[in-house]
Amino acid sequence: MHKKLYIPGPIEVSPEILEAMATPMIGHRMPEYAHLHKGVTDKLKQLMSTDDRVFLSTSSAFGAMEGAVRNLVGKRCANFCNGAFSDKWHKVTLSCGKEADPFNVEWGEPITPELVDSALSTGKYDAITLIHNETSTGVMSPLPEIAEVLRKYPDVVSIVDTVSSMSALNIPVSELAIDCCVFGVQKAFALPPGLAVFTASERALERAKTVPGRGYYFDFLEFLAADEKDNTPSTPCISLIYAMDRQLERIFAEGLEQRWQRHADMANFMRNWVQEQGFGILPAEGYRSITLTCATNDRGVDLGLVKKRLGERGIAFDDGYGKLKGRTFRIAHMGDMKIADLEQITTEMERILQDL
């Protein structure tokens, strides 16, 4: 039995997208691929409101996240850590042989502009990593306010993970002073996993030229040279790029404003429901993710059992990430989902909670 996905990624994939993936294969050095590549990167630039380069990486998000630190950290990196993925990014930065310091806040808290300012005011760093939407805790940090701070530090290259937020709300990459914006496609884009997208500003590309040890697979300068020919350095996941092309068409057909509103409406629906049911929400108001709700288990229910019962009903449910397992649960509301999908899981959950 297929379990319908309410976990925060991978997200349920529409039949139309799966169909696009079955498009007959082409060679990536054929003109047909260059045409596809240009169409996809142009649409992504429009979606992200940027004229920066947009590169397609055949990897999961962490491939491009590792590539970004390899290419862009020259002197020392400030890793802002407020959950499982940002903590991991610090470890990845160190494992690439880079000098780096973690700036930790409690899981469930946002990264604040004040924290970014105090870290950068030391003058020790020439790059930062920041996760916009920490999927492990359902926290969304305030990008526009952080961007104001970044403007004070023109020598610092900003690397921002929008893995679980890109396309669900307006993230104008250039206006937000993001030099390298990275995301995977298995979250709000609702595509199967295996493709990551990243942008590179002029400043990022200039930095990459000065940084040794960039490797090959994720070398930004290799991506740049290939992009001149609407191509990628290595054989790309062409089927997924067809799927991305179709999904971008669907996104623009829905309309960006409408898409952002749909995500905001779903987030409101889910936040209201968890509170009506006597659960809490981990992040404080103002920092709650628009693409998932991370609820605190204030009723002390056996979340493992809830997960099992939902599974028997054909629903995949997440009972907390890492050290938050059992203490929180996360419900996704992103991609192609609608309120009706949320009503389905909440109805089933109400029945299960009544029986427990």
Ligand SMILES: Cc1ncc(COP(=O)(O)O)c(C=O)c1O
């Ligand atoms: C915010 C965030 N960053 C990074 C990742 C890692 O992505 P991947 O598993 O595609 O490498 C995830 C995955 O859930 C994520 O949610």
